[in-house]
Amino acid sequence: MKFAAITATVLAAFAPLAFANEKAPASAKVDVQEYQYGMQLDIDQVLQRTDNSRKNGVVPSVLVYRDSQGDVHAVRFMEWGGLSSQNG
Structure with a gap:
């Protein structure tokens, strides 16, 4: 039981290092643009x-999202929610 606790502690201590090479995490502060119809978005990876x-x-x-140059952007738009109205 001690071995499991020590192993878990060591893994938890080094877990942040696994993500140290990530460029601009999704939670990074980014200015949000309002989407305009016809706007061209260069989306390489959705964060x-x-x-x-x-x-x-x-x-x-x-x-x-991250564009093809590696820069992080954010865009706000309107969409339908996932729930449909149910008569009941």
């Missing part, structure tokens, strides 16, 4: 997206 699966109707959403 974070608002989860609207439990919301109803048209709701705001934010997409944080």
Whole structure:
């Protein structure tokens, strides 16, 4: 039992180092742009997206992404939530 506790402590201590080489994590402070129809987005990798699966109707959403140059951007847009209205 001591061995398991020591192993867990050592792994927990070194876990942040595994992510040290990541460039600009999704939680980094980024200016959010409002999406305009026809706007060209250079999305290489999606880092974070608002989860609207439990919301109803048209709701705001934010997409944080990395472009092909490695820069991080965020864009806000409106989308339908994941819940449909149920008559019951």
